[in-house]
Amino acid sequence: MKIVHGDEVESGGGTSYRGGTSSHKILLEGEQGSIDNFSLVMPSSPGRFSPRHRHNFEQVRFQLEGTANYGTTGTMTPGMVGFFPEGVHYGPQTQEEGTRLCSLVLQNGGSSGCGYVSRGESKQATEQLMEMGDFIDGVFKLPKGAASIPGGTPGKRNLDGAQAIWELVNGKPLQFPEPRYEQPILFDPNNYTWIPIEDQAGAYERRMGTFTEAESAINFYKVEADASLILTGGRDIFFAYSGSGSVDGEKLRFSTTIYLDPGESVTIRADEEITLLNLHLPDLSYLANVDETAAQAAE
Numbered sequence: 385m386k387i388v389h390g391d392e393v394e395s396g397g398g399t400s401y402r403g404g405t406s407s408h409k410i411l412l413e414g415e416q417g418s419i420d421n422f423s424l425v426m427p428s429s430p431g432r433f434s435p436r437h438r439h440n441f442e443q444v445r446f447q448l449e450g451t452a453n454y455g456t457t458g459t460m461t462p463g464m465v466g467f468f469p470e471g472v473h474y475g476p477q478t479q480e481e482g483t484r485l486c487s488l489v490l491q492n493g494g495s496s497g498c499g500y501v502s503r504g505e506s507k508q509a510t511e512q513l514m515e516m517g518d519f520i521d522g523v524f525k526l527p528k529g530a531a532s533i534p535g536g537t538p539g540k541r542n543l544d545g546a547q548a549i550w551e552l553v554n555g556k557p558l559q560f561p562e563p564r565y566e567q568p569i570l571f572d573p574n575n576y577t578w579i580p581i582e583d584q585a586g587a588y589e590r591r592m593g594t595f596t597e598a599e600s601a602i603n604f605y606k607v608e609a610d611a612s613l614i615l616t617g618g619r620d621i622f623f624a625y626s627g628s629g630s631v632d633g634e635k636l637r638f639s640t641t642i643y644l645d646p647g648e649s650v651t652i653r654a655d656e657e658i659t660l661l662n663l664h665l666p667d668l669s670y671l672a673n674v675d676e677t678a679a680q681a682a683e
Contacts, residue, residue: 385617385648387631388412390426390639406432411641412621414492416502420668422492423503424621426639429485434477435522437544440560442494442595443468444602446661448625449486453478458570460487465602465661466570467595470494471563488623490663495596496561497671501553509549517541524548564596573604586611586654598666605662607654614651617644619665627658 393409406429414422428449436455444467445452447460457474460466468474479485493500501509513519516533517526526532526541533540533548535555543551550558571592578588592602605622607613607629615622622642629636630653642650652658 385645385650386412386641386643387634387650388641388643389635389637390641391637393426395428410503411623411639412643413502414500416505417499419493419497419499419671420619420665421500421502422490422665423500424488424490424623424641424663425503426486426488428487429479430483431481432477432479432485433521434475435544436473436475437522437546438471438473438560439468439491439546440470440494440496440498440550440558441500442470442490442492442600442666444490444600444663446488446623446625447485448488450479450484452485452487453480454568457568460570463574464570464572465592466568467593467600467602468568469563469565469595470496470498471561472565472567474568488625488661490621492600492665493668494561494600494666495564495598495668497668498561501550505553506549509552510545513548513552519545569593571602576604578606581605581613584611584613587613594664596666597670598668599664600666601662601664603662603664605652605660607652607658607660609654609656612651612653614649615642615644617648618646619667620644621663621665623661623663625659625661627654627656629654629656629658 388411395407395409406427408425408427410425412424446465447462452460454474455476522545524543524545532538533551536551537557547558576590581587586608588606590604594601624636624640632650
């Protein structure tokens with residue numbers, strides 16, 4: 385179990401391979417090198433640009449402040465949440481001059497088993513790439529006549545910044561997984577019904593959806609003033625975005641973030657009505673059986 389208070393986390397530099405400027409708070413990180421690695425960050429930006437692109441990992445984005453414009457993918461206003469599947473293009477992301485955006489972003493290894501490059505690895509790879517070429521509007525460009533990224537896609541001098549980083553870290557060309565969805569899914573939770581939770585008076589949930597065979601999920605919880613809610617985990621993240629109270633004796637306020645492994649639980653008590661976003665990380669344990677079956681078939 386981990387409890388992190390966002391207002392106690394220092395801001396650091398954002399992803400320098402995208403256009404514009406940004407900073408972020410790292411709230412949670414998983415295990416570097418594992419296929420189910422993840423990071424949960426709170427980025428904010430006075431100006432941002434990202435070209436239309438895709439990833440070989442999953443993302444969930446929860447809009448906290450400002451309107452995020454993703455071009456043909458759609459826009460996200462405060463309170464909206466989006467599921468961005470692996471292998472699916474989205475964007476471009478643009479931002480009006482003088483506006484400020486703030487969001488919560490979960491990035492994690494998805495059903496394909498491609499994993500997720502940690503932020504530490506990404507930062508180091510970005511610095512190495514900047515010695516070879518330039519990042520321009522989110523695209524990494526090698527000088528004319530230069531060789532490809534070591535181990536990367538042969539003959540490619542222009543790559544999306546995230547792809548260039550992945551190829552440098554892994555030393556091989558990136559093969560994007562076949563998309564399970566045609567496009568990202570953007571939700572407005574306000575159009576969903578609060579469902580009372582059985583045996584927990586004053587507590588409610590909104591069920592946004594469960595995705596892929598690995599069962600990634602997005603839900604919301606509400607706890608009325610003077611009520612309590614027992615949360616149980618299975619690689620679950622809970623982010624408080626309104627209200628106040630306590631979590632296992634610690635003060636709970638905006639941006640208090642809770643991570644629970646399977647078998648762990650906490651009790652939320654509300655002084656004033658609390659709402660929480662719940663992100664359930666995918667269970668990729670089945671991939672070990674898939675790999676074992678494939679190996680046996682090849683023998």
